[in-house]
Amino acid sequence: MEEGGNRLGRHERYRGEHPVVVKGLVNRFGDHVVHENLDLEVRRGEILGVVGGSGSGKSVLMRSIIGLQPPSDGEVEVFGRSLTDAAPDEVLGVRDRWGVLFQGGALFSTLTVGENVEVPLKQFYPEISDKLRKQIARYKVLLSGLPEEAVNQFPSELSGGMRKRAGLARALALDPELLFLDEPTAGLDPIGAAAFDRLTLELKETLGLTVFLITHDLDTLHAICDRVAVLADKRVIAVDTVPNLMALDHEWIQEYFNGPRGRAALSAQALEELRKHMDMPIAAQAVKALDNAPDRKA
Numbered sequence: 001m002e003e004g005g006n007r008l009g010r011h012e013r014y015r016g017e018h019p020v021v022v023k024g025l026v027n028r029f030g031d032h033v034v035h036e037n038l039d040l041e042v043r044r045g046e047i048l049g050v051v052g053g054s055g056s057g058k059s060v061l062m063r064s065i066i067g068l069q070p071p072s073d074g075e076v077e078v079f080g081r082s083l084t085d086a087a088p089d090e091v092l093g094v095r096d097r098w099g100v101l102f103q104g105g106a107l108f109s110t111l112t113v114g115e116n117v118e119v120p121l122k123q124f125y126p127e128i129s130d131k132l133r134k135q136i137a138r139y140k141v142l143l144s145g146l147p148e149e150a151v152n153q154f155p156s157e158l159s160g161g162m163r164k165r166a167g168l169a170r171a172l173a174l175d176p177e178l179l180f181l182d183e184p185t186a187g188l189d190p191i192g193a194a195a196f197d198r199l200t201l202e203l204k205e206t207l208g209l210t211v212f213l214i215t216h217d218l219d220t221l222h223a224i225c226d227r228v229a230v231l232a233d234k235r236v237i238a239v240d241t242v243p244n245l246m247a248l249d250h251e252w253i254q255e256y257f258n259g260p261r262g263r264a265a266l267s268a269q270a271l272e273e274l275r276k277h278m279d280m281p282i283a284a285q286a287v288k289a290l291d292n293a294p295d296r297k298a
């Protein structure tokens with residue numbers, strides 16, 4: 001067990017280097033082997049992107065880490081504690097330290113946004129008064145970039161992007177140290193997706209979160225991920241920064257990062273950087289040239 005493995009006090013933060021450590025993970029459904037000897041360490045304070053082809057087992061990996069998918073074999077440690085053979089009360093002391101945004105938001109449709117955020121507060125902190133719980137929920141809704149009135153709206157009254165933010169507000173309900181996001185920008189338009197990326201980065205920086213982020217969105221990987229884990233061949237074949245991954249000689253990685261969509265994401269990011277320096281004539285010229293480039297007009 002790594003440093004920081006002693007049981008944490010309720011209000012104590014995890015100080016170890018790796019809030020998530022996965023060792024020799026095996027997941028099987030009948031004859032179908034999804035993971036075989038998968039290892040992964042998530043560093044404290046990083047945004048770790050998780051990529052892989054469809055069906056490569058990204059969601060199953062996340063579910064194994066948060067205890068929703070008991071692994072066929074191997075070990076999962078979260079905040080220095082093994083969850084695979086932990087007693088239920090030990091798991092309880094760990095579960096309230098993470099927040100999860102599932103694909104699609106997974107909000108309760110019969111509850112308002114504010115009430116949705118109150119659910120984990122009620123579950124883990126039943127001693128909190130109704131008034132304080134409502135105030136905390138309202139604050140989380142605002143923190144997620146939603147307007148005040150969203151607190152009393154139902155999920156069906158919100159746009160897709162707002163629903164994602166409502167799901168994020170609920171994931172932040174317990175002031176988590178670790179945030180799991182499963183394809184948070186899927187289905188958002190590019191502007192909404194970029195705004196959600198900025199919010200994720202801001203939350204990571206201001207709240208000191210560690211973020212495990214499953215995504216297919218190349219723009220997200222370039223814009224906010226400190227490192228990216230690549231799932232292929234039933235395991236994590238590489239974990240590194242995007243530039244280092246791009247230099248690896250692996251067919252799937254090359255196709256993914258250096259294929260046409262990968263290059264477009266890279267040029268979009270370069271453009272974004274250049275736009276920050278429009279007072280410099282060379283940057284302004286470059287932005288103009290890139291904006292007029294034929295592949296950007298297509």
Ligand SMILES: Nc1ncnc2c1ncn2[C@@H]1O[C@H](COP(=O)(O)OP(=O)(O)OP(=O)(O)O)[C@@H](O)[C@H]1O
Pocket residue numbers: 029034052053054055056057058059060061
């Ligand atoms: N409960 C389950 N029972 C049987 N098979 C499952 C179960 N959950 C997942 N699988 C299978 O495990 C494999 C990995 O699924 P997973 O959802 O993790 O993929 P993914 O990498 O997240 O894919 P996508 O990018 O399409 O969301 C798939 O073949 C899926 O059908």
